[in-house]
Amino acid sequence: MTKPLTCDVVVVGAGMVGAACAFHAARAGLAVTLVDRGPVSGGTTGAGEGNVLVSDKEPGPELELALLSARLWAELAREFGAAVEYEPKGGVVVASSPEGLTALEEFATGQRAAGVDAVPVGERELAELEPHLAPGLPGGVHYPQDAQVMPALAAARLVRASGAGLETGRTVTGVLRGPDGAVRGVRTDRGDIHAPAVVNAAGTWGGEVAALAGVGLPVLPRRGFVLVTEPLPRLVRHKVYAADYVADVASDSAALQTSPVVEGTAAGPVLIGASRERVGFDRSFSLPVVRALAAGAVRLFPFLGRVRAMRTYVGFRPYLPDHLPAIGPDPRVPGLLHACGHEGAGIGLATGTGHLIAQALTGQVPDLDLAPFRPDRFDHFDRCDRREEETS
Numbered sequence: 001m002t003k004p005l006t007c008d009v010v011v012v013g014a015g016m017v018g019a020a021c022a023f024h025a026a027r028a029g030l031a032v033t034l035v036d037r038g039p040v041s042g043g044t045t046g047a048g049e050g051n052v053l054v055s056d057k058e059p060g061p062e063l064e065l066a067l068l069s070a071r072l073w074a075e076l077a078r079e080f081g082a083a084v085e086y087e088p089k090g091g092v093v094v095a096s097s098p099e100g101l102t103a104l105e106e107f108a109t110g111q112r113a114a115g116v117d118a119v120p121v122g123e124r125e126l127a128e129l130e131p132h133l134a135p136g137l138p139g140g141v142h143y144p145q146d147a148q149v150m151p152a153l154a155a156a157r158l159v160r161a162s163g164a165g166l167e168t169g170r171t172v173t174g175v176l177r178g179p180d181g182a183v184r185g186v187r188t189d190r191g192d193i194h195a196p197a198v199v200n201a202a203g204t205w206g207g208e209v210a211a212l213a214g215v216g217l218p219v220l221p222r223r224g225f226v227l228v229t230e231p232l233p234r235l236v237r238h239k240v241y242a243a244d245y246v247a248d249v250a251s252d253s254a255a256l257q258t259s260p261v262v263e264g265t266a267a268g269p270v271l272i273g274a275s276r277e278r279v280g281f282d283r284s285f286s287l288p289v290v291r292a293l294a295a296g297a298v299r300l301f302p303f304l305g306r307v308r309a310m311r312t313y314v315g316f317r318p319y320l321p322d323h324l325p326a327i328g329p330d331p332r333v334p335g336l337l338h339a340c341g342h343e344g345a346g347i348g349l350a351t352g353t354g355h356l357i358a359q360a361l362t363g364q365v366p367d368l369d370l371a372p373f374r375p376d377r378f379d380h381f382d383r384c385d386r387r388e389e390e391t392s
Contacts, residue, residue: 003184007031007165009197009361010186012172012209014038015045016151016347017339018201019158020354025199028358032164033193035186037171040159041152044203044346047315048151049226049263049271051239052348055091055143058107059114061372062324066345067115068367069352070145076351077149080161084154085266091146091239092121092129094137094300101138104243108141117144132235132301146239148263151347167193175213175336183213183335197361199337204281204318206326206340210375215332218378219341221316223282225275225289227297230308231268239263240300241274256289260296262304269310272297274344276317283314317344320378327353327373328360337361338375 007030011022014036022034036042052073057063077086095101108118119142126133126140159166167188174187175198185194200217202209210217241261256277264270275289290312298305320326320341330336337360339353352368359366 003192003194005196006185006194007033008195009033009199010035010193010195011164011199011201012036012186013201013203013205013340014040014155014159014166014168015043015201015203016041016048016155016158016350017203017342017353018199019155019162020350021199021201021339021357022164022354023158023162024354024358025361026162026164028362030358030361032162033167033195034159034162034164035167035170035172035188035193037169039168040166041155043205044315044317045151045155047226047313048347049273050085050149050151050154050347051345052147052149053091053239053345054111054116054145055093055118055141057111057345059110061368062345062349063111063114063116064368065349065352068355069349070147072351072355073147073149073348080157083157085150086147086154087149087266088147089238091143091241092126092140093143093241093243094126094133094140095243096137098138100243101140104141118142119144130237130240132303133240134300134302140243148239148265149347150266154347172209172212175209175333177213177333181333183333197335197337199339199357201339203340203346204316206318206338210338213330213333213336215330215336215376216378217326217338217341217375218321220278220319221281222319222343223275223277223279223314223316224273224344225286225293225312225314227272227290227293227309228311228313229270229272229304230310232264232270232307234264235303236262236264236270236301242296242300258289258292258296260293260300262297262300270304270307272304272309276344278319281316285312285314318346319343322377324372325349325353326375327356328366328370328375330375332376
């Protein structure tokens with residue numbers, strides 16, 4: 001006997017990506033239930049810096065998604081006003097040597113051909129953009145399209161604006177499937193939710209949710225720390241980072257990597273990152289990592305050596321082996337869609353992801369080709385290798 005539907009779609013995960021999926025699906029006319037075992041923004045989103053970036057992405061599918069998402073974020077900012085603390089402050093990528101500057105400018109040339117506003121700047125222009133930068137840096141690239149939001153506020157605003165049914169503190173324990181194998185909803189620790197479509201937006205736990213539906217998705221956590229300073233006047237005007245940050249983002253290494261990333265916030269504190277390492281879900285405080293972050297930040301902005309760090313926090317980026325998220329319908333399970341694996345770019349890419357998911361749910365031709373984001377592209381991934389990586 002067919003159970004009556006609770007809603008049109010269940011979105012699993014109430015972080016930024018799940019919130020954006022719920023928002024866009026509801027705007028497309030669907031009845032949505034958003035379910036999470038914790039609170040809204042209780043995972044990676046709550047530990048994020050709120051970056052909406054195009055500067056760190058090379059030409060290709062992710063950059064196309066970033067440009068779409070940046071446009072949608074700007075539209076949402078006009079709708080929501082100050083409620084999401086959207087700041088179109090731009091980014092500045094800094095080279096530390098003439099050779100590094102040449103490589104950075106070549107990278108920017110490819111980005112410009114793909115639609116990015118990337119402006120080369122010399123030493124003098126760099127000092128005008130960021131007066132407190134360390135002297136002697138040869139130059140960099142200015143990215144006016146880079147922006148920032150306050151992640152927890154923005155996710156909560158999207159959830160509220162969606163009108164979706166919100167079920168927090170409710171753990172999904174299974175994906176319901178009919179005799180034909182198609183999705184029929186989810187099973188939770190507080191009863192079943194019946195729907196013909198389920199969106200897996202569970203972030204670092206996306207692999208576990210996929211497994212509940214009987215499919216593989218090799219999402220792994222990639223740990224990162226952020227330092228937060230005392231409130232300051234706006235001494236850092238843009239998001240500023242060293243050119244080697246781009247290489248760290250694209251790296252497959254499980255080992256620790258740090259590269260200086262510094263940005264001011266609307267509330268006053270300066271955020272300092274970025275570190276990356278695959279150590280499972282180990283939340284232990286690491287003094288060597290935090291020291292490396294602080295040292296890198298002071299090399300970029302010497303005045304930070306006189307500033308107090310008030311706290312640190314840790315989060316886990318949902319990493320997939322080819323550094324592209326899984327977005328769209330899963331051909332292995334009719335009615336199952338994925339929206340996870342965005343690594344450290346989930347805040348910025350959330351709006352475009354939600355928009356594409358809503359288009360897929362309503363049978364529209366998506367604005368971007370979803371083939372590079374196919375969830376089944378990892379069917380060759382060896383499960384034993386994954387277990388080895390998780391314990392390494």
